[in-house]
Amino acid sequence: MTETAHILDARGLNCPLPILRTKKAIAALASGEILEVIATDPGSVKDLDSFCSQTGHEMVSSEEADNGFVFLIRKA
């Protein structure tokens, strides 16, 4: 079961802001909690993948929705 109480709206922001905001938002979470990130920057798809593999957080899902790219990231 995934609960996503934490949402980061990074729409309209461009590289590297979505990553920086994600890092900040995720720092406030407890380990195991999930952050939902919504972004419109197409570069954020690969960048957030890379962010997760570098920092050890888990990319639970990454998909394109009507309102932008939606990512679910579980804090390590």
Added chain:
Amino acid sequence: MNSTVPVIDMPTKDLDAWFNQRFDEKMAEREAAHTPSMTIIATKGTLDMAYPPFILASTAAALGWDVSIFFTFYGLSLLKKQLDLKVSPLGNPAMPMKLPEGPSWIRGKELPVPTSVMTLVPGFENMATSMMQKTMDKKGIARIEELRELCAEAEVKLVACQMTVDLFDHDQGDFIPEIHEWVGAASFLPRALKADVNLFV
């Protein structure tokens, strides 16, 4: 203290295999424990060239890297309290001169401005700068002030070149207090030596 070497009764082939496996494990352990680091040398003081060091540094810091930027020559102006960064298409032929406003077919068009006009029209640089700034704002690109703040917050070490201050008679009071230290090349190079990534911008 027992310094006797244990007698290993193992064929060389097995011993090699055992050693290789242990070695790989140890190396993987070491790699996992290693914090990547990066040093950047920022030498340019224009609006366009202010971006690469701050974008790369803040992103690397977000990835958990240890980052230092050494600001030298014109790059030092990126650390001033009052930023007044400009960009000029002069001597910068790849810079697109495009209108920030209007329908997309206009925004996509390059304005044909001959170099002679750029040099002759007073305030041309200011106009080019404000066009660039407007375009950046509309595209959601962070302001340099914001990126710089994010860098300082993420503990990117902002290192200022002492020689440049002396050379251009700058006043240290004109620079932001977040500056980590004022040093010369001899202090920065040992740090660069240990870094995994070194960039010159």
